[in-house]
Structures are given as C-alpha cells and as structure tokens.
Amino acid sequence: MEPRTPSKLEKIMAAGHLGVTSEVGPPRGADGAEIEHKGHLIKDYVDAVNVTDNQTSVVRLCSLASCIRLKQMGIEPVLQMTTRDRNRIAMQSDILGAASFGIHNMLCLTGDHQTFGDHPMSANVFDLDSVQLIQTVKLMRDEGKLLSGFEMKVRPQIFIGAAENPFAGPNVELRALRLGKKIAAGAEFIQTQCIYNIPKFKEWMKIAVDKGYTDKAYIMAGITPFKSLGMARYMKTKVPGMDVPDNLIDRLKGVPKEKQAEEGIKMAIEMIQELKEVPGVRGFHIMAIEWEEKVPELVKGGGLYPRPQV
Template sequence: MKTESNLEKVLNAGHLAVTSECGPPRGALPEEVVKKSKYLEGVVDAVNITDNQTAMVRMSSFAASVITKQQGLHPLLQMVTRDRNRLAMQADIIGAYSLGIDTMLCLSGDHTKFGDHPMAANVHDIDSVQLIQMVKQMRDEGKFQGGADLKGDPPKMFIGAAANPFADPFELRVMRLAKKINAGADFIQTQCIFNVDKFEKWMEGVRARRLHEKCYILAGITPIKSVGAAKFMQNRVPGMEVPQEIVDRMAATPKEEQPEEGIKICVEAIERLKNVEGVAGFHIMAIEWEEKVEEIVKRAGLYPRPQV
C-alpha cells in the first residue's frame, strides 16, 4: 500500500471498486455540495470532485473536496493543468493532503473554448502525464518538481489518471495509457463506455502489454436520461462515442420511461464489463443525476460497499 486512500484499500483487497462524481456549484453554495454528497454516502468508495469541468468556473475542487470530507465521504480531488502552473498545483497538493485528501486525478482539462471564459489563457505549464510524474515525485521522493526537498511528511496521494479508449488514433490509446502508468498512475478512470465492444478491444491491447497488472482500471459509466441526452453526447461531446443502437433504443422508449431505460442500459453495461479481465471497478458519472447512483450500484450488485 502506497497511501491511506480508501480507494486504494478497496482495490488492494481485491474488491470491484465504485467511484462517482460530484460537480461543485457555480457559487458559494456549500449546502449543494453537502446535498450531492448525501446521495453518495455509503454508496461509493470515493467521490471525484471535478475541477472547473467543461471550463466553467465552479467552487474549487479543493474546497468542495474538504466539504465532502467533512460529510464523512472520501473525496477524490480532480486537478487540471489548464488553469494553474506547477507552483499553484503543488501548493494545492500539499494543502489538500494537509486536510486529509489522499486521492487525486490528474487531467489536462477541457479546452477553455468550451466554457464560459473562452477569453482566458490556457496555462498548460505541464501536461497530465507530467502532473502524474510531479505528484509521484512529491510522494515517493519527497521532492518538489523543481528539485527542492519538501518539509515534513510527503503527501501520500493515490494517483489517478484518465484514459479515453474512444478517441483517435485508436492504436495509440494503449500506448498513451502505458505512458501514464510509467509516469506513476496507480489507477485509471476511463471515459464513459457506451460502445462496450470497442472498450473490450482496447482492453485486449491493455492486457497484451500487461498494463492491467500495473494499475487498477475503473470503467467509466454514465446513465443516459433521455434520447435527447444520448444524441447530445453522440454529436456534441468531444471524445465521447455513443453507438446508434443506444440512441435508437432510447428513441423507441416512451419519454416517461426513458430514464428507466437509461439506467437499464447502464446496469447491463456494468454486468458485461464485470467479466472483462482487467476491469477493477466502475466510475459512475451521473451528471446532475447523482441521486440515481445508489440505485445503479444496488441493481448492479455492487452494494453494500466493502468496509476496509
């Protein structure tokens, strides 16, 4: 064990892990963070707290992680390299660790073009692979990126990274994962999986390089609320692949039954993915639909969560 992270303990004990996410509010509304965390209490092993997702300003991941922690959950601090340079990020890593946050996800972040501040500078002092390296160096060597020694105990962060098996070029996607693992990623959360066939093909490549033995891979799952949401994700969200059969299935369902159909699709996907060698758990991203995570976890046979 490298850290005290609950997620690491669950994975290390051989359980299928379950994580979910909470997008912080666009204002000083701690009660909203509390409300969302209540939906996830006892249902997941860690809660991703997104960092200005879709390049929209929100309560900082750091602050919302602390509030989530105060509610007794295990926050998973997301950090994007888009908004801050290496000094600011390292400061937040030791700050977060000082407040008991021990799990994080290293990302480059959505481009500012997609958010409400397209006029802002994209920082990108370092990229997501270099961020993973930096956190690992802080944890394992007790050194800042610039080379100086950290004072006191190093921040024992369980280090996560993202992988998108559905982006192009497909043949590069396994090597990109290998790079993140070599940089120091302990676990991976994938992009939402709708095309299970393609994911399985990617996992074949992952296993061929034995990457699943070096890192825990959590399969990303998103329940679709409506045929409109399915079409939106199919056409408008970069890096997302929604097969036509899913859109058709939602379209063939009466409107009022579509949310239930979406949950069904999601539970079926989890059941199928459980049998894929190398899948160590699930990351359920129920965007603005956090209240459904408990039901998904229960219906997918992932409840109760292990106490480790």
C-alpha cells in the same frame, strides 16, 4: 498490488474488490451546502467521490474546497486537478494543501480547452500536461521532492489517478499506448471516459491486459446513464471524444418518452454487469451527470452494494 497510501479506495481495490467511485460537480456559486447535499445522496454507495475541477472550463466552486467539505463529512474525496488553469507552482501548492487535509486521492487531468467554457477569452496555462502532473505527484509522494528538487519534511500521501479515453483518436492502439504512458509516469488507477461502445472498450482493454498495464494500475470503467434520448444524441454528436453506437440510440427511441430515463438506468446496469466480466476491469466510475440521486440504484442494480469495509 500492495496499498501504498492511506486511501480507502486503494485499499478496497488492493483487497481484490471492485472499487466504486462517483462524481460531484460543484455549483456555479458559493453554495457549499449543495456539495454536501450531493455527497449525502451517494455517501453509502461509493468508496470515494471525485470532485470536478472547473469542468468544461466553466467557473465553479473550487475542487479543493469541495473536497475538504466532503472529507469533513466523512466522505473520501478524489481531488480532480487540471493543468489548464495553474502552473506547477500553484498545483504543487494545492497538492500540499490537499494532503494537509488528509485528501488521499487525485485524478490528474490536462483539462478541456477554455474555448468551451464561460471564459473563452481567458489565457490558459498548460505549464504541465496530465502525464507530467502524474510524474509530479509521484515525485512528491515517493521521493519527497518538489519539481525544483526541494526536499519536503512531510510528504503528501496520494493514490494517483488519471483518466483515459479509449474512444478518442487516432486509434485504439494509440489510446492504449497512452494509457501505458500514464501508468509509466505513475498512475495507479484509471477512470475511463463514459463507455457506450463496449466492443471498442474490450479491444482497448485487451491491449492493456496483453501489455501488462492492468498489473500496474486499476482500471475503473466509466458509466454514465442516459437520462433521455435527447441526452444520448447530444453525447453522440456534441461531446468531443464520445462514442455512442446507434443501437443504443435506437433502443431509447423504441421507448416512450416518459420511460426513457428508466430505460437509461436499465441500460447502464446491463453495461455494469457485462463490464464486470471484462478482464482487467477493477472498478466503476459512475458519472450520473446532474442525476446523483440515481447512483444508489445503479450501484445496487450492478451488484456492487453493499460496499466493502476496509
């Protein structure tokens, strides 16, 4: 695949390297320095950094402003955008604003329902869904048009990303079809939900390869290290769409409490090593939740360091 945008992430994967991204969750306050601090921690170990958009419907410093901060530090941002809080007018406007600052990657999401967050009483929008947001960005970039049909003089240059959860319902077949749907809509890279159930992920990848989806989009495997047994259990039971097999829980159980974090990192590194060999995997999306300082260790341990220069 030839790169179509100035995105560094796209260029790296187009050149045949495994791409590496990570994410930064903005603070629940106006402290911009916190984003910069987190950015510094991972800067040299990833190709681009996602910034979450009011993740789990909790109000946080906005993704766009955070992305601009990262960009000004010389870090390549991936603007996450959910359709929950903004209609097509606001989203297209934000896309143009992001492009004007040279933001060249976006992750298009529907977003968690607001019942999970700190404002469950709020109205939601959902004018578009994730697939339609992908279509919108593609239309803006490739045809230079807004959804209204208005033609722009300067088009946004954006490498279009989407998320997919191989482990959500109803079955792996449908989840693969939905991946296909996102790619048909225009998604060029896919960051998956955190992978713990490797056999199921491989099943999903196989369908993706067989259907030719992997020829059209870069699949980046989602990795989240366990910090503790408690976290693993929480992910298994409380987080929607998360599939944590018992053998992983048992492995953490077999380790004394003070060694569980270390074991969690070890397990994540082993996972990266194993997933590298899965046909169709073109990169990793490392989500070290409130544990950004561990990203360098994971990237090195996974044999993904140093990052290629393009």
